[in-house]
Amino acid sequence: MVIKEKFNTSSALIFNAVTMNRFIIFRKARLFKTIFFLLFVISLFYFLIIDDSFVGLIFLFFSFFLIFFQIEYFFNLKLKYPKIKDSENIAELFNFDVARSFSTDTCKFLYNLLDDSDFTFVFSRLGIDIKEVRTLLKTTKDNDDIWTLLLGSLKESKARGGVRIKKNDVLIFASENHFILKEVFKAYDVSSDDVRNVFSWIYNMRKKEENKKKFWKWENLIKKGSLAKDWASGYTIMLDKFSINWTDYFKRNGFPDIIGHKKQIEETERVLAKSNINNVLLVGDPGVGRVCIIRALAKKMFYGTSLANLNYKRVIELDIPFLIANVDNNEELENILDHIFREVVNSGNTVLFINDIHNFLLGESKPGKVDISGVLANYLPLASFPIIGITDYTGYRNINNNSSVGSFFEKIDVFELSPADTIIFLQRQSINMEFKYRKIISYQAIKEIVACSERYIPEEPFPKKALDLLDEAMMYISQTNEKTLLPEHIRKIVSRKMNIPIGVMDTQEKDILMNLESLIHKRLINQESAVKEISSALRRSRSDISSYDKPIGSFLFIGPTGVGKTETAKALAEVYFKNVRNMIRIDMSEFQTLGDIERLIGSSSREGILTSQVKQKPFSLVLLDELEKAHSDVLNVFLQILDEGSVTDGLGQKVDFKNCIIIATSNAGSNLILEKDNMSGESLKLELLNYFFKESIFKPEFINRFSSVILFEPLSKEHLLDIAQLILNRIKNNLEEKGIEFEITEELKKEIVNIGYNPVFGAREIKRVIQDKVENTLADGLISGTIKKGSTVKIVGSNFELVLTN
Template sequence: MFEKFTEGAIKVIMLSQEEARRMGHNFVGTEQLLLGVIGQRHGIGAKALKKLKVTLKKARKEIELYIGRGTGFVASEIPFTPRAKRVLEMAVHEGKDLGQNFVGTEHILLALIAESDGVAMRTLDKLGVDVHKLRNLIFSYIEETQEEILRPLTQAEKFLLERERKGSQTPTLDEFAENISKEAIDGNLDPVIGRQKEIDDVIAVLARRTKNNPVLIGEPGVGKTAVAEGLAQLILTEKVPDFLDGSLIMALDLGSILAGTKYRGEFEERLKRIVEEAQNDSAIIIVIDEIHTLVGAGAAEGAVDAANILKPALARGKFRCIGATTNDEYRKYIERDPALERRFQPVNVPEPSVGTTIEILRGLRSKFERHHTLSYHDDAIEQAAILSSKYIADRFLPDKAIDVLDESGARVRLENRRLPIGLRSLMHELQNAIRDKEDAVKRHDFGSAKQFLDHEMEVRTHMRIMKQSSLTEEMRGISRRDLDMVLENDVANVVSNWTGIPVTKISGSESERLLKMEEILHERIIGQEDAVIAVSKAIRRARVGLRNPNRPIASFIFAGPTGVGKTELTKALSDYMFGSEESMIRLDMSEYMEKHTVAKLIGSPPGYVGYNEGGQLTEAVRSQPYSVVLLDEVEKAHPDVFNLLLQILDDGRLTDSKGRLIDFTNTLIVMTTNLGSKVIERESGIKPKSQQEGSGLKLTTNEGIFGWEPAPEVAQDSKIREKVKKLVNDELKNFFRPEFLNRIDEIIVFSHLTRRDLWEICDLMIKSLIARLKDKEINLIVRKPVQALLTDEGYDPLYGARPLRRAIMHYLEDELAEKCLSQTLYPRTRIIVDRKTLADKKNEIKEMNPESSVELYKRNISANNDSINVQSISDITSITNSSINLTNLNTMSDTMSRNNVGGGMELSIENLTYQSDLNDYRDSETYTNELKIEIDFSAVDQKLLNVEVEEKQVEDNNAKTILIAGVPIVVEKLRGLIEASNKEEDESDDITEEDNITEPLASEEEAKEEEPETDTPKTEESKPKRNRFALIKKIGAAIFGTLNRFR
């Protein structure tokens, strides 16, 4: 029965079984057949129902309300109900009654209408369908398509059959050209959508009497070759003028003609034969892709090239040729030869819109699904066009969208290769079943097609069961999606892989991140509330889609003092928007102060040095189109630079020296300037650190006294801020031209940093240092008093946060570097950094000298004075020999009041410095400006420490010294002397007075040095020396004996 079913009718049966499975039914009734007819959208039955406002959604709803959903397990093979089988048999009879020897969707629908007691007919009644009107619509559609279904062979098909029967009259052309018309007849060409205008223009040029040679000009990937293929497919439908009926499109391969030409003149001979064969057969149209390659092709010394060979034939009108090339190549090669240019008529092929690209992708969907054995979701088709248009700027539609769609299918297919073996084998079996079914349909073997269809449904059922089963652990790691479906996320991943933009920045919902943008930026930017809020609002406007798509995302001028966070906010923006600071393009505008340096931005003009290198700005944006462009210290640039920026800020594009259009619509442009810093300083009352009052107060928190506190600061009034902003804007207007400032989205004025801001910035910098040491598996702990010292030393309102960085480098990083080099730091070592107190200084002095600290101070500080008149901090500093700030002074004032001592009164050293009643109060809580660093090895692996202890013992044994009469002597050196004396006692001279065994730097070679031999007999005067030498030997032996006993 199914032998006469068309491909559309077989799909109706497939869809009906899927509908039954979806509803949980173990049978296929007339209602499922109705849903299958509606689901086959391209069939006549679906078109007729759509005309009467019957949709798949409405029909499903009515059927589920009428018969409900099943609850049992659905078998792999779902049988037809007797009524459904009767309907299919009636459909065969409907086709016979209409004089057709096949069964289509329209016949199945007519049979469903005839079965008045079926659920399908009741559903149509519920939906308000007029049966008589539906039947008339079906008949009208059948009449319209009758001629197309039973059409005779086209002229092109007849011509090809005739050529095959009689033999080709163009052997050379057949050898070096591809028959595009034959490919169209075989169905191997992709459908051409949205190029009707270009095809009509080509037909109009071909209709000319002379110089009937169109040349398709457009950017790479817009579909120039597809226009020629579309013409070949249009000729098959015979919807072309009479002069094109039966025409054949042949694509000439110039490379094949050149290949194998060993002797001079062989290439010219081949080309001449091709021209003669094409002129003798008026039905042939030659297509030459990349036609600019004709210029110079095959030209040897003294010979003509291919272009000059074709010129006479192109001008006479008997050799019809369609060329294709890009805009640049046409200008470079074709326009330079006016004689060649006048023989071609340009036909521009523009880039299609996103909507047209979506239609093109939908037309190509079946081709990709057949190749990858996958299905493409509608959202994936749309996103491939939208995302490629938005994020892939250096290529053109539809080529880049087609490539995205193709690669997404390839990646999903490769991902399925990593599935469990059982599921992978089912995927392979499914692929074979689909291929066999399509082959059977092409052979009109519908019986075999039905068998392959049943097998395909069975395989899909097994795959669905396997995916839903929890028996295998491997399946739990598979992403939650259909294994044979390409989804929107798959397309987004491909675009992300090409452009480097994180996937969440493309397909994820960004509303929550945008609403929390201020919080995210404030993790890095301390203070500057107005600046962060202004930037966040601008970014939200842009991301919602309210911005002009032909302008940059946003453009700002950051004005304010140095070191307040202008560049840091730009880096934070880059990290927020594009996921990395590397997406920031930074240009120091002080390098563009001269007039001639403006060319460095867009590239040198032709004839100048560096022309081929491109511009620094244009090349950076061209290679990284999604970035934050930072123009640092823009006021230092030459005024001509601002003229260059005008079209960037207004139109979002810039043409470089090579004529290429650079897209700036996906960039965020930030310009920083120090203009207005004097105004901010004056109006905000900022003073240098040396003139600040109230610094160095105690900061009491839950963790104790830090020794520093931000001075009380009055928040700026909103009126003052508005006044400052207005004055800064006035200063910018005096410097920049109005047309430049008018193109800026917003001018953001940065305020100076407060002490509290600097405290938080210091915390961020310390955390950064901790993170760097964490990479080396070293744990750094910095106490709060250290942060207080660094903040106090690094605070200068005129210079912002940069002095703080220098203070951290001087106080903390330098000390840590010395500590890391002085001893071995193993993984999990803890380094604890704290500030020294006066008590720590006192202990250090005691350890350095046994004298009492009071006597030491008396001798070093007050040599002739027993008391000092205390009037200022400097007086106390001179007494204590340490840096004293207001914290120490305040603490001292409490102490002096307890001892009846006040400012301007005489204060003795004993009463001030180390008096017992001050030790517990002042010394332990008053901090100095020095740091103490402790190394904690408690968390280190003990095996590593034991190895170090053994090595240390070996080193200590080799370097032991002993004291003889208070003089240190190296043990090993003394051992060497004694051993040398044993060997040389009888022949060496006595040790002279100049020999000094206590000299620690003397070497063993010096100690072992042999004295010159002499025949002079020893006198009595030498005996005391020999006795002295023997005494040294005895002392050494006694020493080593003692050492051995202690060992």
């Protein structure tokens, strides 16, 4: 337990190192050591080549080199890491960096602490100017308690399993608790977890660089190889000709760090080490990291950290496409493969690897295809012939059905990385990216890449989609004057790529969202509740308030024909989705049989009508017209879409609906609505739903999946007059473009409604009357030359007579 009263810097041994560091002999020991070593080398050169009188200087410089070497060694290993004598004294728990920077003034303490190259890296990756923060700390009067800061830092140290308080512990705690840093990090939307992850990033980088310098370490010495290992294995002349030696490649270029997939790596080792049927199929979607497992195995085998009977074996990829390109016929191919496989068996130190193995295990000969099942089947039962194949789920089904080879493989599923692992993966990849494009990648940009790719590119797996997006973003920023990749760059790229509005809303989009109801009502009469529900759903989605695991909104419009159900969807597509073309309209009356499911979501041989369009336009309005006419099993497909926001198509690919609004329309129960026109809206809707369940039109669990069920009530004559006005306005606008003025009179509208009023057909009959009586009359006048540019016209009387008023 740490006691406040026992806090004493004078009794803490770590402060002895701080005191000694003030002396130049300790502070600059490394510099002096380097200088005298160089002088020693130069004098030795002169002694051996030019003049032997330099012998005295050789011993002098070498002596000083040894002195400063010992001073540095003593300081770094003894003074900087003293034993903790009193764990109740928190000053004893400081490491050297914290002790050197310590001050009872929290602002001065943090100001001193930030004068460090590691913090420069951390702040630059978080997109924060460290100079401005240090200036703020220097010029601000302290009003924080140092004891609170120290106790919080100690707690952070213990949470990571540490014994001493390090500089990162102080900054992590201060990022959420110090009165200055808390506001700075809040302004940049940086959490303590972000700071923790960036420190982990830099420490991993430093550790990797330090390990490279330590040539005496086992992992560096073993790269030199040994003759004994090579002599202990058989020759593989033919295999070497048609393969890629991954072990040798990584030995020369370095083994990459592998993130995640620990369970799959261990399972693969276990199968390969078996004494019988030790063949593996790594099954997963392209891009999940199947090949990374092979790299991890090659690394572990090379360094001797795998299972005993796998250590020091080579991982060799058989390049079958290259082999095929160099043979004349199948017989020659099989002979060479048989020779290669015998070499693998005789070598005793080879693990064979075939990428996309399903392309070569067809089970039957096909024109233009190669099947190696026959020759491979002879070797698969042998324990001395371990093989790893990579395939996807479709390929696995084909291999499993291939009786000659399917039973000799053990399947290991490879899943995509988690978002947290993907962030670490991108951090490791960022160094090469920065070198390639000469730009800095901020940690916030990496976080945004993972978040955006998870939400807006669901059809591809991690880490592939995140890495592709990072590469695309770096390519984009390399063409600008920007020095650092920031989150706003990522949002801009994703928005442009997916045609989805994300990021900060501009003034125009804000105006549209805030006035969505009135904009929709410019082309739609009545149905206020439907418009309000949809508009609210869009505002929630755009503000990132609603859940990401469902569509933006899903609505079932019920009511008689001609009351505006489809028109509401069209109006929304035009106002918010910019164009009616961004509406995917599916006539559900075309899906009345069980076999129509394939037409909807596709099969192994063709794409689905619905899924293919959503893939092309992920940000769209999906209109399902006349839903009640679809087969019940077809409706079951939408249970998953409405509940989870996605569906797996016939090709096995995940299709995302999370950026769609789904509107389904139904005319079922129209007669019931017309019969009970005196019933209130909510009561009538409840009556209608009970009718659906009773007549088995829709199931309760299906209806409950919708965000809202909205009743469209029959239109009155007053509503129809307004609808007639809307349609006539469109005609008026079209004529104005031709230089013709069209006068719309109350008399004309009333005449149209008198003829077209029909409660059964609603507004449809109004449109038909306008087409037959108004549009036809105007068309005849234009074609005959009666109506000319500059004319003012109107239509009057029950005969819809054309009248020119000028």
